[in-house]
Amino acid sequence: MATVDVETIRERVNADWDRIVEVLSRKIALRAVSAEGITGEHMKRSAQFVADELAKVGVDARVVQSSNPDGTPGAWEVVGSRIVDPSAPTVLLYAHHDVQPVPDPADWDTDPWTATEIDGRLYGRGSADDGGGLAMHSGALKALGDDLKVNVRVFIEGEEEMGSPSFIPFIEAHRDEFASDVIIVADSGNWAPTIPSLTTSLRGNTCLDVTVRVLDHPVHSGQYGGPILDANTLAAMLIASLYDENGDVAVPGVRADEPIGGLQRDLDETQMRADAGIVDGYRLAGTGSIASRMWTKPSVTVIGFDAQPIEGSFNVIDHEATFRLSMRTAPTQRPEEAQRALADFLVAHAPFGAQVTVTPLENGMGWAMDPDAVATRDALEAMEEAFGVAPINQGQGGSIPFIPELQRLFPSAQVLVTGPEDPKANAHSPNESVSVEGLRDNVIAEALLLAKLGE
Structure with a gap:
């Protein structure tokens, strides 16, 4: 049985919810667009904000500037740790603090740099990708507090939206700060706002x-x-x-x-056609x-x-x-x-x-989850307890090259890919948003997962 039960965690997250939303809202307002210069002062401010917020939930976090492969200055990264017991398992929490540009604010129904809640969704650039991941980590650590039984390391990247050019040199230069038994990458999403998912694979x-x-x-x-x-x-x-x-x-x-791990539910063709804007009469290519x-x-x-x-x-x-x-x-x-x-x-x-x-x-390189790992089982149990429904695992058609690189550098670590996005999130597009209730359940699920990993 977990160190703390789901109702205790839910009560703690609910009590902390205003703070979590405020952190996310302030993060949106920072306009941390890495495409406008990964070494810029705006990116340094964003990294320092993240470090300061992590410090408030017990992480010894600091801002470090990376170096590109050619030796030039790179992105502003956030690293840190909270060591509770040297003999306990260690979990690395990943997210990124940079966001996509907003080419034309007129394409948005709200101010993209002002967090705005409408009909149960919080709108703003970076609300889902990946401010939601930051909110998950902050909320989960706060909810566990002194009940945290795993050592935690954090890496909050500052150039994910630019392809992570300094990722590998930075990890290799700070290898000891990333060594872990489980890596939680909070940069993906759920089947629906009310149905959780583990990401099983990336092409x-x-x-x-x-x-x-x-x-x-x-x-x-x-x-x-x-x-x-x-x-x-x-x-x-x-x-x-x-x-x-x-x-x-x-x-x-x-x-x-x-x-990977078998197909629990196929994608709905009608919804997929509507989401993609497929013209009438087009027959989907391929078989299976x-x-x-x-x-x-x-x-x-x-x-x-x-x-x-x-x-x-x-x-x-x-x-x-x-x-x-x-x-x-x-x-x-x-x-x-x-x-x-x-x-x-x-x-x-x-x-x-x-x-x-x-x-x-x-x-x-692509990536495939180990469906039989203990950490995978713990994550699925935590999600079902938090959301109240069984998860529907899903792959992603896109690529996140740093995940297989993490797996290559730390081959003994189990990688879990989670996140607060859903089919309505519009990450990288106008009107990006995150489901408020979905995010709340994601925070609860991550806290429960950390508790299970500490058993």
């Missing part, structure tokens, strides 16, 4: 540029059109060859996984569950294409076309392996013998 990612060349120079389409296809058409043929008749990626050597197609099977997307704009176009056969592919890889496949398979396929399937050259770009 990896790889990118490459592809150039298709058919001529040394453009030629007149009336004179040569017919036997010579333009490079854009050849590129389209090459892209189409990546898929079979069902729309599944058909590249040998590119693997597909099934949902929608969840597997979005979480654990590979996908290839053309994210850039260099071609002659319509404005100024004339009757010539383009001699060369270049496009950029972004591939999401199965959680358990090395992205370098998938990238090589994709590159080999593209060269081997050059339409009509056109010249195809491939330039490999960045890779990011």
